[in-house]
Amino acid sequence: MVKIGLIWSRIRNDEKMLMDAAQRRGVELVPIDDRELVLPVHQAPKELLGYDAFLERGISYWTSHYVTMALEQYGMQCVNPHRVLVNCGDKALTSMLLARHGVPTPRTYLAFEEESSMRAVEQAGYPAVLKPVVGSWGRLIARANDRETAGALLEHKRVLGGPQHGITYAQEFVDKPGRDIRAFWVGDRVVAAIYRTNDQHFITNTAQGGRASACFVTEDIQRICEKAARAVGGGVLAMDLMESGDGLVCHEVNHTMEFKNSVAPTGVDIPGHIIDFVVDVAKGRV
DSSP states (O other): OOEEEEEESSOOHHHHHHHHHHHHTTOEEEEEEGGGOOOOSSSOOGGGTTOSEEEEEOSOHHHHHHHHHHHHHTTOOEESOHHHHHHHHSHHHHHHHHHHTTOOOOOEEEEOSHHHHHHHHHHHOSSEEEEOSSOOTTTTOEEEOSHHHHHHHHHHHHHHOSGGGGSEEEEEOOOOSSEEEEEEEEETEEEEEEEEEOSSOSOOOGGGTOEEEEOOOOHHHHHHHHHHHHHHTOEEEEEEEEEETTEEEEEEEESSOOOTTTHHHHTOOHHHHHHHHHHHHHTTOO
């Protein structure tokens, strides 16, 4: 029997669905609370020995960053690998990798001081979207419709303090049709996709009130996701796509995707696909 360690911070519905999928396949999936881990530098702790692979599902980016780093230091296999987590967890790096690999992505600007940050926003054009370079669930994302709003948002970032708030990540606003597309990539293909629709706000994340509905996986969706997966290193990913006047653009790639609201509308066993892929990794088939 294949034995997989499930690294978690909180058992959510997603993790319960993964456990059910593993049980149906006769795979031993053992929950490991990342808050309880003590990770020596020189050798793996005894409690992490005997696993064929690990599935990283931690909530904290920074905790997952170091957990995957340690697992690979011990010579263990992790889904997703550390380099994929880093490539996806930092939005600035993700944008650069997408651009480098020819993936259509919104114009994005970085700046680091008050005056240069305002110039970055104005080069993105109004309305502009301001995002933290590290974050999830649509938190701390704001739209600046004019210079006055941009100034207020940048001031708030300075007052909040902290290293990431000192970095301005300004992106052009894409006039999407009240929805975006989340595509679920596992291994070498898109296994499912949903529309996320929000009539009240430009942020469409289901965590922010977006409604999920099935989206047919077109050749265009498969094509842009394949390029995006290649750009960040592949694995188990969720691509966030927007329908622009010039076609699909990819604005984010997520390394620890949530799927609990997507199985029912798509009818696709997303957690089953994930478990199958981790087993393939464990057995050296990918």
